[in-house]
Amino acid sequence: MFSEAELLAVFRALSNPARRQMLVWLKEPMSFPGQKPDDVSIGVCVSDIQARTGLGQSTTSQYLAMLRQAGLVVATRRGKWTYYRRDEANIARLLDTLRDVF
Template structure:
């Protein structure tokens, strides 16, 4: 993917500007911090219902949070049946970290 452009940086920082979204991204770093699922979290991600329960928000709020993180390319969504599973997009997160380290 390469370096993040200014629009991507702004989108990522806006997505991380809400404490719960920032917390969710941290939780997703360790899939074991959620209840066991049929598939390992590192393979398919964490089901939205588990994210919702941990964040103690409504389903629609959890969906909005994840949509914002997905638009910023910070998470990847995988549909399994009727359920959405989310995992971190480590490539984008590494590029964001590199941009921050270089003084943006």
């Protein structure tokens, strides 16, 4: 069950349409150009997410960091690149909490 502080972080992260959209896009990592089936387990490169958003690299990274801090995505570092994927287990836990609370 999510604590009140964790729920607040999630709601803050999801209050921005661009961050919500990133989370939706990450549901289908193969929809990103150049994504290889072997890459799905580590996620999508932040530069590919940034290209899709049309936002600056710094803003994209900040938005993804907020999603990570809320427990909605997981970051994996490979060399100089960072990859993001949804944290499906934590998202399921969030949905269970919301069902219990509401």
